[in-house]
Amino acid sequence: MERRGNDLLTRHIDQLRNAVRLARRTHPFKIDAWVVLPDHLHCVWTLPEGDDDFSTRWRLIKAIFTRALPGGERRSEARLRSGERGIWQRRFWEHAIRDDEDFAAHVDYVHFNPVKHSYVREAAKWPHSTFKSCVRRGLYPETWLGPDGEVILDAEWGE
Numbered sequence: 001m002e003r004r005g006n007d008l009l010t011r012h013i014d015q016l017r018n019a020v021r022l023a024r025r026t027h028p029f030k031i032d033a034w035v036v037l038p039d040h041l042h043c044v045w046t047l048p049e050g051d052d053d054f055s056t057r058w059r060l061i062k063a064i065f066t067r068a069l070p071g072g073e074r075r076s077e078a079r080l081r082s083g084e085r086g087i088w089q090r091r092f093w094e095h096a097i098r099d100d101e102d103f104a105a106h107v108d109y110v111h112f113n114p115v116k117h118s119y120v121r122e123a124a125k126w127p128h129s130t131f132k133s134c135v136r137r138g139l140y141p142e143t144w145l146g147p148d149g150e151v152i153l154d155a156e157w158g159e
Contacts, residue, residue: 011038012065
């Protein structure tokens with residue numbers, strides 16, 4: 001998000017889900033892990049073989065989500081001059097996963113983020129996360145304590 005400290009993403013979670021759903025129709029990707037916090041999000045995606053176009057997917061998600069919201073947010077002079085909304089950061093961080101250990105570490109990071117930011121004491125308590133679906137699939141116990149706990153993803157994760 002452009003400004004940390006607001007609750008825009010969780011307050012408009014249905015619009016965000018719809019934006020992701022619509023973007024995936026034209027530019028598919030698999031959601032391996034996702035967490036939405038009030039003012040930022042983290043995710044791990046798998047794109048189709050030979051496709052590394054994260055940028056178009058993020059551009060679509062951001063645009064669809066932004067169009068679904070009423071205007072009126074604070075905007076910098078630069079954004080006013082360019083006609084941009086003041087919702088999203090202009091950039092995103094991407095990382096190519098190197099191996100199974102790297103994958104597990106990033107998925108753990110995503111799921112632990114609400115605990116890290118003190119929104120909840122256990123990952124299972126955060127409602128806007130793929131953690132519970134991972135628990136249902138047997139990848140985590142519901143009582144998982146975080147990346148320093150004893151449980152890490154099983155070997156079947158990417159299947």
